[in-house]
Amino acid sequence: MAANSTSASTSIWQASTQVMPTGPLPADASADVCVIGAGIAGLSTAYLLSRQGLKVIVIDATGIGAGETGRTTAHFFPPDEWYANIEDDFGPDQAALVASSFASAIDMVEDIVRKEAIDCEFERLDGYLYALPGNGFRDFDKELAAALRAGVPAQWCDRVPGLPFDTGPGIRYRGQAQFHPLKYLNGLAQAIVKYGGKVHGATRALKLAGDNNMQMVSTEHGEIGARSVVVASNTPFNNRLVMHTKQAGYMTYVIGMAVPQGSLPRILLWDTGDPYYYVRLSGSGAPAGHEVLIVGGADHKVGQEAQPASHHAGIERWAREHFPMAGSVLYRWSGEVMEPADGPAFLGRNPMDNDNVYIITGDSGNGMTHATIGAMLVRDLILGRANPWSKLYAPSRKVIHGVSDFIGEQVNTLAQYRDWARGSELRSLAQLQPGQGAIVRQGLRKLAVYRNELGGLHVLSAACAHLGCVVHFNQLERSWDCPCHGSRFDIDGKVLHGPAATPLEPSSLTPPA
Structure with a gap:
């Protein structure tokens, strides 16, 4: 598809895919469930509910994958907080639940790709966490022990194999994954329509109103009456304050560089530095005989950087230093991630609404994983099923871990009003x-x-x-x-x-x- 007209940068996924066209909501409508947002969270939720026979309508202000899903790096990797920190904050039982939810998300995507025959370059591969000497956290013994206690298939490595630089010791997480996110969304959208659902672009949700029996979603083109509403718009617009004190928006930056095909191992790579970098390969959008080396990182608070382009330059310098075979920069883009104050995403019932309004937010750099977990969890809540992850990810939970970060974010926010x-x-x-x-x-x-x-x-x-x-x-x-x-x-x-x-x-x- 062409670059999003509201953006000056284009991701590799946007440049290499034509997304399914979606017309606006034609008139007032009704459904069992209205899903707001046509990214991976919204379309995954709509797909799972449509498979259960529910009548689902998806609306999006722009179109399929036009938000943050189209600007991700589309990897499935362990949580940003790492299992050692999760275990310290929440205990070993909750760390095990995080591990099971992350594994289930990858399994779910793989299952959907197989069932719906979605050609989206889904690939299982290993991920590696490492730290260059003198650059960040190196307590890998503790992380490995916590990961193993949580049931994660992890092992020690003396260095990441096959790279042109010595990473030093790290941890190998087996059975991670990557894919082409917009090709996956196309497949989900087509399946939703096949199962009787509807997907409408160019339809912004303006407000919600209702009770536990029925919600009315007001849009630019009419109203949708639904027994349940799922707000999957990356961050909830229907919650004016409470959720936004629990998470903060960060910009993250990505470049895509041409590398000779086969010159690097097909792995996921993540370091622990400050700034930190994450790395993967893609076959899409590459010149003949090449792949695209995708490198991202250098995050900062949204709206708090005078020279955002400098982050692309910094990533490029780092990439050329560590991957000397890298050629020209083919793609540059940025995206926004929501960082929860205490680590886990916010998935489930919105605490400020009736019991039939749900949110999926707080992706924390694991958007593909958390969105899929959120879709499975919200599906179960809507269907009245028990879900073992519901308490862990509940949006209503109090921030009792990461309190210093929570306070720091509030101080930072208040300071901005000095402008x-x-x-x-x-x-x-x-x-x-x-x-x-x-x-x-x-x-x-x-x-x-x-x-x-x-x-x-x-x-x-x-x-x-x-x-x-x-x-x-x-x-x-x-x-x-x-x-x-x-x-x-x-x-x-x-x-x-x-x-x-x-x-x-x-x-x-x-x-x-």
């Missing part, structure tokens, strides 16, 4: 070049001003439509990003990423520029 006391970023609008944006103060107002390639100005209120934080311009993606709770908007103010549910308000300069 209202600051002046303009420009002395004069004449400084604003085409393709650039800046915050301009006019009296008590703060305006987000972008100059397009023809010299025209796009003027918006700089107050985020979620909770009023001042947005910052993202030069790399040409978007307005909120540094408080991770909402993102395009240059015309349209929502790219929640929790904001409405656009930035249009405004004007006085006197006109």
Whole structure:
């Protein structure tokens, strides 16, 4: 498909796939379940429920995979927090539940790929965690012991085999996986339709209202009445505050470089440095005789980086140092991940709604895995089945682990409101070049001003439509990003990423520029 028109960068998946077209909701409708979001979380949930004979409608503000699923690196790997930390915080029994849920997610995807004959390059392979000398956590003995206690098929390795650099010791996690995410979503969407479901793009959910018997989903094109609603939009728009104090939005950066086919082993690779890097290979989108080396990392809080493109440059320097066979950079992109304060994702009933509203959020860099776990868990809740993971991942749980990180995130968020006391970023609008944006103060107002390639100005209120934080311009993606709770908007103010549910308000300069 073509690059998302709201984004200045294109992922390898977007460049190498035509997604199934989806028209908008044609009129008011009803369903057993309305799923909001056509990424992996939403389509996986809709697929599993459709297989159970429920009538399901999926809606998405843009289309299939147009959000964060199309901007992932699409790997299945152990949790970011590692089993040693999970065991310390939650105990060995809960660590074992995390391990079983992660393994079940990979098994579920593999089973769906087989049943529906989805050609999405799904591949089982080994993953390796390592730490270069002097660069981060090296307590691998503790991690290996915790992983084995949790039932994970892991083993010690003196170095990762087949690489052009010495990684030093690490841990091998057997039976991990990777795939092409948009090809997988295409297969899911086609299967949903086959089982009687419907998928509508260009249909933004605006609000929910209802009771435990029926929810009404208001959209731009009509209302959908449903007995249950699943909000699978990466971060919930229907929850104004509570969930957004429990997780924070981070930007992550990815490049894809050409490497000769067969020059590197087909593995997943993850280090423990700061910044950290994760690595995989893909056969899609590569020149003849080559594969694409995908390297990502260098995360930072959304809206809190003045030079986002520098992260791509840093990743490229690291990649060329460690993979000298790497050729030209074919792809550069970024995405947003939601980091829960205490580690596990938030999957299940939304704590601020009726019992028939569910959320899937808090992907924490394991979006493919957590989304699939969330789909299985929400399916069971809707069908009234017991699920062993429900308490572990409950969105209503109190943050009693990772409290220092939780407090730090709240302090960071509150500090962003100081932007209202600051002046303009420009002395004069004449400084604003085409393709650039800046915050301009006019009296008590703060305006987000972008100059397009023809010299025209796009003027918006700089107050985020979620909770009023001042947005910052993202030069790399040409978007307005909120540094408080991770909402993102395009240059015309349209929502790219929640929790904001409405656009930035249009405004004007006085006197006109």
